[in-house]
Amino acid sequence: MSTKIKLGILGGGGDSLIGILHRVASTMYDQYELVGGVFNPELSESIAFAEKIGIRTDRIYKDLDALIKAESALPREERMQVVSILTPNFLHFPMAKLLLENGYNIICEKPLTTTLEEARILETLLEKSKTVFAVTYTYTGYPMIRQMREMISNGAIGKVQKIDVQYYQGWINPIIHDAEKRANTWRLNPEKSGISCCVGDIGTHAFDMIEYVSGLEIKEVLADLNYLYKDNVMDIDGTILLRFSEFVKGVIRTSQIATGEENNFTVSIYGEKAGLKWEQENPNYLYLLQEGEPLRVLKPGHSYNSELSLDGTKLPPGHPEGIFDSMGNIYKGVARAIKKEKYHPAEFPTMKDGIRGVNFIEKAVASHQQGNVWVKIDE
Known part of the structure; x- marks a missing residue:
């Protein structure tokens, strides 16, 4: 059987x-x-x-x-x-x-x-x-994102001091400029999509990614969102300032009207000793930046990577892995949990991550609606 x-x-x-x-x-x-x-x-x-x-x-x-x-x-x-x-x-x-x-x-x-x-x-x-x-x-299933997480957790870049995440797409351009199309798209319908389009769709990916790789929790947000047309009630672009603590700050730049962009998701984490940068459109490369040192490029499948990263790598070095593989790693982690096998807590996002994502969406929209003010994210 x-x-x-x-x-x-x-x-x-x-x-x-x-x-x-x-x-x-x-x-x-x-x-x-x-x-x-x-x-x-x-x-x-x-x-x-x-x-x-x-x-x-x-x-x-x-x-x-x-x-x-x-x-x-x-x-x-x-x-x-x-x-x-x-x-x-x-x-x-x-x-x-x-x-x-x-x-x-x-x-x-x-x-x-x-x-x-x-x-x-x-x-x-x-x-x-x-x-x-x-x-x-x-995106948390990508081997080099998991490598990024483990390197930061193990102190490879030192204390985190700056986070910059960009998620740019242009897909909504053909819709947003046509009154009839934007009135008949579920993504721009609050009854079907919720209170946010851009932040709720891709901004929440950026939020979760930041907390996943950095190990830090975002405490407050200040959002400036763009709706482009007065009859459009859903954000399709925005910039969100982040506070992790008094001395650790960051930003999420997210847009669905970035003309010509496809799925430009870039994650940059800067510490006191080094920085790490990853780009979703070139997911096999994790860039390590250090003062006075040449740029280093880490790739999946090599023995220098963490156990978590290697567990999510299916192919030998030099063979590209992509978004199907990333989602496959999440499904694998869920299978281990269902079968009550041992698994790493970072193998799949949980309901806690989902709740924080919804919390972030609500607070970002509230920040914008209240006049671009700082809003605390509930514990």
Whole structure:
């Protein structure tokens, strides 16, 4: 009998990029078997999609209620053990809530929820269910990001004193300048996306990345957001100042109207002894900067890297690894947790990371709305 973890997926059908990413990632270490789910709000489309990707259709359901009812009727060893939530933001909370109430392990796209209140409810339910809950801040799975984290933790750059993170995209340009298009895009609809577009979509990646690699917590934020048009109620660009302590400061620069940019996510951490820099579009290179020394470039797969980095490296040095591999490392960590195997706490983002991400989104928007003032992030 297969020992693979039985996986269900909600959303991610059709030509969804995030759907492909999760499906491929789940197959990387031979830990999961995709057995069904709800790929689309229309049952016929879900069934057609299942046929297209080559899985059986007897466990394709019309909605989550039907999924839980049918799966609960199966012998325990045949039931779905973990469900991935890949739907628009407003569905994350009700779906995760119902799954937790029925004892499922969950892998959820970010942001965790659209409000901090909802996130706190899920936190309470998780404490009761004692299941595994991961939030897919995908970029934390890159081997050289994990190397960056371990180097900072081990004192390689000394005390952190400056953090600068940029996440620039230009994808919303064809939409934002057309009144009809911007009125009919779910990303710009607060009822479906939450209170923020840019900060909620990519700014939260930057926030989580900073805390992941630096080991520091952001205490306060001051945000200046841009909406571009008066009839657009969702931010599509912004600059956010960060305070970690009295003497450690930083900045997040995030935009979806950076014309010509694709996925320019750059993380720079500067310490008293050295600096480290990583670029998502060239993820195999981690740059080490030291005063009076030539620039050093660290690459994955070499013995000089940390155990955490090497564990997430699938190929010999010189063979590029990318975002599919990064998400695959997160799925691998979740599999270890579900199987109650030993795993590193940095192998996958948890609900705590998801809650802090939602907290950050709310405080950044509040800072802007209150006149660009400093706002504390709740503990």
